[in-house]
Amino acid sequence: MTHSLPFVLAAALALAPIPADSAPPATPAALIASSPASAWTNIPAEDLIVMTIEGGAQIIVQFAPAMAPRHVANIRMLAQAHWWDGTSINRVQDNYVAQWGDATEKKPLPAGLLQTSAADYTVPLANRRLHITSLPYPDAYAPKTGFVAGWPVAMDGDAVWLPHCYGYVGVGRNLSPDAGTGAELYAVIGQAPRQLDRNIAVVGRVIDGMAHLSSLPRGSGELGFYTGSERPVPIVSVRLASDLPAAQQPHFQQMDTTSPIFSEYLRLRANRKDDFYERPAGGVDLCNAPVPVRPRP
Amino acid sequence: MTHSLPFVLAAALALAPIPADSAPPATPAALIASSPASAWTNIPAEDLIVMTIEGGAQIIVQFAPAMAPRHVANIRMLAQAHWWDGTSINRVQDNYVAQWGDATEKKPLPAGLLQTSAADYTVPLANRRLHITSLPYPDAYAPKTGFVAGWPVAMDGDAVWLPHCYGYVGVGRNLSPDAGTGAELYAVIGQAPRQLDRNIAVVGRVIDGMAHLSSLPRGSGELGFYTGSERPVPIVSVRLASDLPAAQQPHFQQMDTTSPIFSEYLRLRANRKDDFYERPAGGVDLCNAPVPVRPRP
Numbered sequence: 001m002t003h004s005l006p007f008v009l010a011a012a013l014a015l016a017p018i019p020a021d022s023a024p025p026a027t028p029a030a031l032i033a034s035s036p037a038s039a040w041t042n043i044p045a046e047d048l049i050v051m052t053i054e055g056g057a058q059i060i061v062q063f064a065p066a067m068a069p070r071h072v073a074n075i076r077m078l079a080q081a082h083w084w085d086g087t088s089i090n091r092v093q094d095n096y097v098a099q100w101g102d103a104t105e106k107k108p109l110p111a112g113l114l115q116t117s118a119a120d121y122t123v124p125l126a127n128r129r130l131h132i133t134s135l136p137y138p139d140a141y142a143p144k145t146g147f148v149a150g151w152p153v154a155m156d157g158d159a160v161w162l163p164h165c166y167g168y169v170g171v172g173r174n175l176s177p178d179a180g181t182g183a184e185l186y187a188v189i190g191q192a193p194r195q196l197d198r199n200i201a202v203v204g205r206v207i208d209g210m211a212h213l214s215s216l217p218r219g220s221g222e223l224g225f226y227t228g229s230e231r232p233v234p235i236v237s238v239r240l241a242s243d244l245p246a247a248q249q250p251h252f253q254q255m256d257t258t259s260p261i262f263s264e265y266l267r268l269r270a271n272r273k274d275d276f277y278e279r280p281a282g283g284v285d286l287c288n289a290p291v292p293v294r295p296r297p
Numbered sequence: 298m299t300h301s302l303p304f305v306l307a308a309a310l311a312l313a314p315i316p317a318d319s320a321p322p323a324t325p326a327a328l329i330a331s332s333p334a335s336a337w338t339n340i341p342a343e344d345l346i347v348m349t350i351e352g353g354a355q356i357i358v359q360f361a362p363a364m365a366p367r368h369v370a371n372i373r374m375l376a377q378a379h380w381w382d383g384t385s386i387n388r389v390q391d392n393y394v395a396q397w398g399d400a401t402e403k404k405p406l407p408a409g410l411l412q413t414s415a416a417d418y419t420v421p422l423a424n425r426r427l428h429i430t431s432l433p434y435p436d437a438y439a440p441k442t443g444f445v446a447g448w449p450v451a452m453d454g455d456a457v458w459l460p461h462c463y464g465y466v467g468v469g470r471n472l473s474p475d476a477g478t479g480a481e482l483y484a485v486i487g488q489a490p491r492q493l494d495r496n497i498a499v500v501g502r503v504i505d506g507m508a509h510l511s512s513l514p515r516g517s518g519e520l521g522f523y524t525g526s527e528r529p530v531p532i533v534s535v536r537l538a539s540d541l542p543a544a545q546q547p548h549f550q551q552m553d554t555t556s557p558i559f560s561e562y563l564r565l566r567a568n569r570k571d572d573f574y575e576r577p578a579g580g581v582d583l584c585n586a587p588v589p590v591r592p593r594p
Contacts, residue, residue: 094508095463118575138435140567140580166392166488176575190511191463191584192488195569198576211391211515214487218508270437272492278415278473279495283437285582287488 026274028265032255032292039261040253041150042296043207048241048250049079051100053089054234057212060241060250061169061187062293063204064151067123067162070114071171071201074182079240081110083183088232089216093224095190098213099172101183103232109183116171116179121198122159130160133257135266137283141194145286147257152286154197162202165192165287167210171201189214192287207252207293251296265292325565328558329589336558337550338447339593340504344369345538345547346376348397350386351531354509357538357547358466358484359590360501361448364420364459367411368468368498371479376537378407380480385529386513390521392487395510396469398480400529406480413468413476418495419456427457430554432563434580438491442583444554449583451494459499462489462584464507468498486511489584504549504590548593562589 043062051059065072078084084100087107091099132153134146141163142154153160164170165188172184180201187206196202206213221227241249255262270284340359348356362369375381381397384404388396429450431443438460439451450457461467462485469481477498484503493499503510518524538546552559567581 092512094511137437140434140436140582140585141578175572190487192582194582194585195566195574195578197578199569199574214391215389215512215514217512269492272496275472277492277496281438281492281494285437285489285491288437288491 026268027272028268031261031265031268032294035255035261037297039256039259040294041256043252043254043293045242045244045249045251046076046240047204048207048252049075049238050241050244050250051084051209051238052236053212054236056236057209059209059212060207060252061185061204062207062252062254063169064162066149067151067153067160068120068171068201068203070116070120071180071182071203074113074116075185075203076240077110077113078181078183079238080243082237082239083107083110084235084238087235089213089235090219090232091186091223091225092189092213092216092218094218096188096193096224097170097186098189098216099184099186100233100235101172101185109181113181116181116201117177118179120179121201122161124159125155125157131258132160133263133266135284135286135289137270137285139286141197147262147291150254150257150291152289152291154194154286161198163192163286164188164194164196164200164202165205165290166190167206167290168192168202169204169206170196171203173200187213192285194287207254208250253294253296255292257291262291265289323565323571324569325562328562328565329552329591332552332558334594336553336556337591338553340447340549340551340590342539342541342546342548343373343537344501345504345549346372346535347538347541347547348381348506348535349533350509351533353533354506356506356509357504357549358482358501359504359549359551360466361459363446364448364450364457365417365468365498365500367413367417368477368479368500371410371413372482372500373537374407374410375478375480376535377540379534379536380404380407381532381535384532386510386532387516387529388483388520388522389486389510389513389515391515393485393490393521394467394483395486395513396481396483396521397530397532398469398482406478410478413478413498414474415476417476418498419458421456422452422454428555429457430560430563432581432583432586434567434582436583438494444559444588447551447554447588449586449588451491451583458495460489460583461485461491461493461497461499462502462587463487464503464587465489465499466501466503467493468500470497484510489582491584505547550591550593552589554588559588562586 089100090103171180173180219226269289271280386397387400468477470477516523566586568577
């Protein structure tokens with residue numbers, strides 16, 4: 001989830017700085033590569049779903065139960081009911097979202113899904129003690145931004161919420177007061193549509209296989225829905241990782257956003273200065289400092 | 298170039314507000330649809346290149362000669378020399394860039410290309426009278442942002458520069474002091490990598506056919522270069538639009554960023570409130586208020 005540079009020559013990579021043990025790594029990628037095991041936290045299998053699409057490609061989504069408890073509870077129920085099996089990715093709108101679910105809108109939902117409302121779009125700060133690693137740069141969409149328990153957050157005096165960043169997953173809905181069940185999901189495939197924050201539930205992020213969504217043909221119908229001869233991408237199965245046989249369970253870690261290494265990562269993301277970067281920006285956008293995620297070593 | 302909403306139902310479109318003649322349009326899309334001809338400016342054919350790739354798909358890029366005069370002069374020379382014919386799109390890195398040019402790095406450049414330097418990454422404000430439509434929202438990368446002559450800009454007290462927004466085109470380079478000739482170009486296909494601003498030349502934007510770049514398979518090599526069995530996408534031809542036969546010349550318009558309609562567009566982008574949006578953000582990012590571009594009616 002880190003970015004590299006638009007070098008002309010792949011060969012120019014050979015010129016990239018290699019940090020001496022005595023010197024601090026000069027790039028976010030080098031910092032991540034040299035980070036101690038203590039800087040990483042295992043992601044629980046019950047927070048992951050594995051979506052297998054036609055052809056066998058897999059997309060793994062991590063959910064944030066603490067940030068969207070009711071929607072995530074529904075998503076777990078839907079996965080355990082195998083509800084998405086046989087549905088499809090049926091909308092891909094350039095620089096916006098790839099969306100999946102039941103294109104017929106007629107498939108019955110499992111019993112027991114929780115009611116949701118706009119109150120589920122944010123987490124109240126009242127009586128909460130959140131360890132917030134703040135991002136000290138201005139944001140066009142919120143008074144404050146930062147990171148809580150491995151997730152980027154925007155916040156005001158009253159509440160905290162997940163932002164619509166690249167690869168982040170939200171819950172499609174109809175017009176308010178509908179707040180979505182979690183059956184229709186989308187992933188952001190372009191510039192962060194932060195105007196959707198607090199208008200729709202953000203529930204997680206794609207942590208593996210993102211390119212299987214972002215490189216799909218765009219739909220030519222209204223809102224990027226596939227239409228005419230365009231074929232939705234069949235979803236073979238969606239499983240909660242904790243329900244998979246042990247041998248098939250994916251194991252990922254996220255960087256501990258309370259760790260000193262993560263703070264140094266933010267500083268380096270905001271102040272790129274190395275063989276390639278001559279002029280540090282002195283800031284970084286909330287959606288341009290992705291929380292490092294890696295397969296468990 | 299406007300965004301739509303992640304509705305669950307395409308049918309929900311029918312519920313979208315239809316502004317009465319007496320009422321101001323409630324959405325950016327409706328505002329654009331109802332805008333008078335006077336709000337639009339024709340884009341000169343000499344500022345456009347038409348890139349035709351294998352299979353016949355075309356990508357049209359608009360250049361900003363006033364913002365990057367030396368690089369754009371080189372790009373015109375390269376197009377007129379048909380230099381890109383037979384080259385390829387050889388790098389596609391998810392959430393970053395799609396890059397094209399001569400993968401062999403050995404193709405001789407035409408004579409007469411201008412020397413470039415880091416001084417070409419910005420336009421000095423000294424002795425300039427730019428009509429700047431400012432964007433009154435904070436930015437993590439620059440003290441001020443706004444729009445000049447149809448282009449988004451970031452600025453400090455001394456200079457103005459084009460930002461790396463989605464669909465924007467930059468000039469690949471080697472390590473500094475190399476500032477790139479313009480022969481190696483890339484388009485941003487993900488979250489705006491604004492850390493590249495003032496470290497590399499931004500020269501224009503894709504105004505048509507963006508999906509032909511953004512939906513390409515990602516490369517599995519370092520930095521997203523195609524490798525092994527992955528095949529670069531052959532570029533059939535790149536032509537300056539003004540050199541095409543009249544019947545083949547594309548005709549586009551951009552919204553006049555000094556027009557009252559554009560200011561209203563910015564206000565609406567920053568304050569989405571309609572049947573779908575319940576909670577206006579009260580701000581919008583420079584890269585999330587794309588200057589409207591349309592085919593000439």
